[in-house]
Structures are given as structure tokens and as C-alpha cells.
Amino acid sequence: MKITGAEIFCESLRREGVKTIFGLPGGVVLKIFDVLCQRKDLQLILTRHEQGAAHMAEGYAKATGKAGVVLVTSGPGMTNIVTGLADAYMDSVPLVAFTVQVSTDLIGNDAFQEADNVGISRPCTKHNVLVKDVNDLAQAVKEAFYIASSGRPGPVLVDIPKDVSTAKTEFKYPDKVNLRGYSPLTGGDKSQIKQAAEAIMAAKRPILYVGGGAVFADAAVEVRELAEITQIPVTMTLMGLGTFPGTHELSLGMLGMHGGYWSNMAMHESDLLIAVGARFDDRVTGKLSEFCPRARVIHIDIDPTSIRKTFHAHIPIVGDVKSVLRQMNVMLHSLDGNPTAMKARRAPWLKQIDAWKSAHPLSYKQDDKIIKPQYVVEKLYELTKHEAIVATDVGQHQMFAAQYFKGKKPRTWLTSGGLGTMGFGFPAAIGAQVAYPNRQVVCITSEGSFQMNLQELVVAAEHKLPVKIVLLNNGVHGMVRQWQDLFYESRYSASILGKMPDFVKLADAYGIKGLRALKPGEVDGVLKEGLKHKGPVLMDIHTDPFENCYPMIPAGGAQHEMMLEDPPELKLTRKGGVHKRKVDEGEGVLPA
């Protein structure tokens, strides 16, 4: 029996195990939405903006490991998801975006709502394809899911012209992909792995540098085993957080621009760097010529382009992180099975790191006047019993969350790392909550980021998704303001937000519970009440607009040359500074 392209599309999604689609309709996608509404097995989350759909799908994918699915219309529908695609590309998120195109006979005619969907998305997708014939549709869908989810994951875009969605053909779902140019490597070279194992046994000051690749490879168990049998301390990138329990005695937390002093010093002094699914991003390395000057480098990554892209590797291993670490752990077991001896050998190195840690721990001073953002994150961390899925936006609050929220499990930390997309956090939290309705999902955000996608509040309300939004409202683009204070003589060009909406009233307008904390004494109560509430909550917590995030490696600075507190001259300009806040009158935060 012949069925339409729209029916083939929906049936193909079902075969791929898709249950949820994030999207928004439009002219040319009508046929597909018409079929979709008649199917009980595919849930559509109707977003209020296509960008929201893309980030929700990302949140869904990051939390579950399965590809997130987006369905939008041509032209503006497609261009609105570009940020989501670019974000997913940078952070290796498996995402399959379906855009519908004007009919094949109109392509190239500048038709209504026409855009070059494959052309625009090409540089920010792992793969994309325009399906011109309904007979190719099922194969294209199957391959899209395979490419998005295998190897180094990433976004794939499938562009379906309107007439392909209405044309009819026989449906047979393909049982295999037909991609002769694509064979994601796995195993890893045995002799290289052996060399790495030997280097690990010989090292005196080794360190594990774990990135997002370990999360996608589901290699948390293997990373932990490796760390424990060799007693090697573990530091994680922003994307790698959660792979190794933040509370483990060998965990050094995050490294890089706002990483711990001790983790960056440990990297700098190490004699062996074991990079696992990490890509030596500039936010990690700082000044490359002074990065890890004494270390031999083992670099394990499934993507060969990540190896030697920015930094050299003495022992490169191209392969699936999980499989490589498994083999390596077996070799390490056979090389030395004595944990006590290993502990003794590692003691001086771990003691040195501890000394760095006690010399310069993370710190902030909470008084009784103005709420410190770190305090809120720490409180939240306690109250959620370290179990919540945390989504963040981008900026100071993100760094505070990364520093103080010590995640225990992978896939509980959803953040925009590579692209640094403000507006990512809240929709990502919704996506995760859709995937796991019964788990606690918290969105740590700020007034700047939140306002970039707040229209999705209605999605949380409509689907009763109990996302807890902790909005650290300091009335400024905090990270921009911090840089202006440090590098632009405190000229706050466009970083003070001025007029601010009343977020509690805003929540109310969307039918969502809104809470507010203005004084440190109110934080505990607001968080407790918010977390206990059954539905979605927006907690507007007014924090210190002049709190800076430290440690900090200034852009282009060397890894071991961190700023640890406000420089004296900055303290001077602030002396006697009073900050007033009149949110209720519609004013933002301004220095008096």
C-alpha cells in the first residue's frame, strides 16, 4: 500500500524509537503536522519559538543520550534553529532537525518562506541532506539518526520539500544504512593503548583531564576504575562535569578559566596528562605555549580532528573512550594489581595538590545584607541532595554552578559549553524534564540569559513540567561587567540591564508560581518552598551585582597565572559603593 511522505516520516520516527518531538508548525509543514496529530505514539511539544525547540531537544538529548528531535517549517522556522544547531555542533549533542522546504518546483525561486536550509546549516551540522524524492525519505531518516548518534555525536538536518511530504510511495523501513564514506572508528590501537598504560605506570605526577566525550561514550565507570586503580586525580572540563563524582577524594572539580586553583596548578605541574574525550579548548588551556609544560600527553578521542588540533599529543589514541579505557584498565590491572603500593606512590603528588587546595580554596563572604550567588548555588546543592539534573545558562551563574554544584552522575549537568549560548538553560531544562517527568530538574539562570527564551514558560505551565528556575538576578550581564571591571576600567558599556521586568509577576502571568528573595536570610526559605512545590517555579533571587568569579585565567593568560581575587585598585574604586535596587519600581541595579 502506498502512503504519503508525511506518514513515512512519522512511521520512520517511530521505528527509530522517537517518542517526543519539539517543534512549531508553519505553511509547508502542515501535511506532516496533520499526520502527527492523528498519531498517539508521537508526542509533540509545541514551543513558542523554534530556538526553544532546538534547545529543548538538546536538553532531552544531553539528559538521555538519545537523539533529540526538532520539527520546524521552512524559512524563518529553519533560521530560528540555527543557534541550536551550532550549539549542538560545538558540544557534540545528538540532534536530528527536520525542516520542511518549499516544493521542489519552487526551490530557487525565492518563494514565500524559502531559505537555503542545507546551505545555511551546512557549517553547523555534522551532516545535512535535502530529500528530493519520497522514495529516499525513509533511508534519509534512518541515516540521520545513525550519523547524529554514532562516532562523535552531532546535529543532522534533513530538509523535506512540501511535495515530498505529500507524494505517495510504498513504505519499507530500511534495515541498514548505506554510508560508504562514514565508519566511526571504535576500538583504538592496541599498541598505543599499551604504550599509554606503561606511561601511566611510570608517571609521578599524572592527571586525568576528562571532557564531554567521556559523557557521550558512557564511560563514567571506566574513568572511575582507571582513577581508582592508578590513584590518579581527575579534573573535568565544563562539559565533562558529572563523569566523575565531584565528591570523590580524587576529584579536583573543574579546570580552566574559572576552574579551581589546585586543578590548574596540578595540570601545570603534571608530568603526564591523560586527556579523555577532551579537546584542549582555549578556555581550558589559556596560553598554549605555557600549558602543561612538563607533561607527556596521552590523548584519547573518537574524533581524530580533536587530536593535535591545538596541542601536541605524544600518545594519540583514536577510538571510543569507553572501549579504549576498558582495554587500558585490563592492562593496568595486569601491570600492577597492588592498590596499597599505588596509594603510597601517589601520596606526595596528592599531598601537593591538597596543599594547593588549602592555600586557595573557592571562597566568598556572605554577609547579612546582600545575597552572594555562590551562596545560593551551595544552598541549592545541599537542598537537592546532590541528585538534581541541573541546566544552566551562560555567564557568571554558570561558572558558580560549575564550581559549587558537585554533580555525582553523568547526564545530570546540561550546559552550553562551546558556543556559550545564553538562552540555552531554560528550554534545555524543559527538554530534560520531558524526558524524566519524575526527576528533579533545576535551571540555574540569570536575568540576562533567561530573558532570551522566557517565552517557553508557557510550555512548562501547559505540560505541568515542574522545572525549578533559580534565577540569580543581579541586574547586570555579570561576566561582561566583570571583564569591564578588570580590563576596561569599569566602564559598564551595555552591561547594566537597567529596566527589569518583575519576574514574580511574569511567572504569575504564565500561571506559574513565582517567589522572590531579596535578603540572604530569605534564600533558604525560598529555595525550600520552591523545590517542594509540585509544579514549575520561578525563584527570583536578587544577588550582588558586583560579585566576581574567581579563580580566573585572564584571556590569553597562562594556566598557572590565575587571578584569585579582585585586584586592589578595583577594590578602591568600589570603596563605599552602595548599590540600590528598585525592581518593584521597574528599575534595575545601578551603582548609586
Next chain:
Amino acid sequence: MEHIISVLVENKFGVLARVAGLFSARGYNIESLSVAPTLDPTTSMITIVTIGDDRIIEQIMKQLNKVVEVLSVIDHTETDFLDRETVLIKVNTKPEHRDEAIRIAEIFRAKIVDSSPTTYTIEITGDVDKVEAMIGMLKPLGIKDLIRTGRIAIARETTRTASPRREPALLKS
């Protein structure tokens, strides 16, 4: 250093854009580019001449390999290969220069494929040295226009029984 890279790709639309886009997005240079279907109509060969240090070339090779529609990538530079380029040169021919133009064409085994009262159009095929040498010789006559196909390359058979004739080396300028 200059590298000639052959990229075998699926003969589908959009593939060339992805390959070229990869170069522009990462700031790599394309010196020349040539594309045509192979014997197998489902595949095309893209020949790219690019310049970069070892690290950049390694990245280019890896990035090309990563593209889903790319089937194989060969950097000829380190191997024994043949490369050719065809150039059409429209040269000014004042009466006193005509003989000289013909002589140069003969020396380089080039052909005069078109003529007008004031110009000859010369077609030459050869490796980069030969082509550049001939252009150098024609320049004093006045080159009115010039078009090049971009270079293509093919690996020499390693197990060949007889050595094919090489390009005349004496013509290097």
C-alpha cells in the same frame, strides 16, 4: 609547503560546498580546485592544491576524512605522483612576435588552438614547472588573457614495469 590533495567524494549536490566550506570556515587556503566525475558516475574526484605547515595539513586531511560523503583522501605530496594542468594563453602577436610565439609553443609542445590578426591562443598541458616556464617566456610578448584548469594529480603505479617518460627537466626556468 604546497600539497596536492585528491578527495574522492559521493557525486551528490552539496558535497563540494561542504568540502570548500570546510576550508573557508577554518581559514585554510585553496590555491586551486578541480572537480569532475570519476569512471564510476556515483563518485567525483576533487583535487585541491593547498598550502600549510604540517599541523594544518594534518588537520585538513582529518577534517576532510570526517565529512560523511568523503570516501577517501590522498595527499600526493609525500608520494610519487603525476600532476597536470591545462592553461589557455591568449598572447599578443605583433607581426614581429609571431615567429617567436610559434617557436615557444613548439619548444613546450604546446598547441596554437586559435588565432586572430592580433593574438594567438596557445594551449599547454603540463606540470607546474613546465607551465610556469612557458608563461615566463610568453610574458615579454604580452599576455592578453590566461585561464587555467587548476591542477589534477594521480599516483604513479609503484609496480610498473617500464618507467613512463618524465616531463623534460631542462625547461625549468
